[in-house]
Amino acid sequence: QKEVEQNSGPLSVPEGAIASLNCTYSDRGSQSFFWYRQYSGKSPELIMFIYSNGDKEDGRFTAQLNKASQYVSLLIRDSQPSDSATYLCAVGGSQGNLIFGKGTKLSVKP
């Protein structure tokens, strides 16, 4: 059973701090990695995707991928209360499927 693991949280950070969200996956053949944000009662929306080892930055968001460790993370700099949401890690499996983690709930306190 291919799995994607995330700490369910809640992760609480003060406004302006860096929020670090982590995800591990079991399928070593995975090729693509996605971070989605889901506000309560809403559908997931894509934040970033990453395919290669290393860092990928987009505004306040940085995705980090380490395929050897089967680990992907999302850093949110200068966290804002509006970043409070559940963050879903999704991994493209070697069999052409996309597997989601349970999500980490982030709370940014003013």
Next chain:
Amino acid sequence: ETGVTQTPRHLVMGMTNKKSLKCEQHLGHNAMYWYKQSAKKPLELMFVYSLEERVENNSVPSRFSPECPNSSHLFLHLHTLQPEDSALYLCASSLSPTGPSTDTQYFGPGTRLTVL
């Protein structure tokens, strides 16, 4: 309208009812998906359609029946559901017809289903 739309947004049905969920994408995408999201569980992929052909059925009970008449529309027909089927049902689409693993998926707002 733009993006991915779903109707109805909320649905309450009895176990003996038959209902259908509708999804429409206005993005020119070639693949469409149904997901189930239950409380405290990961998003579960139910069905994948690529170029209007079903390419994956993730061991979903037969009381859920998908239909994809064209690349823009996707239906999920429901009959004799159980209370444990109550969940948020999400539709998504992606551009590539080659499968979901490398392609960004865009989600609709979901249908909140309650089975009594």
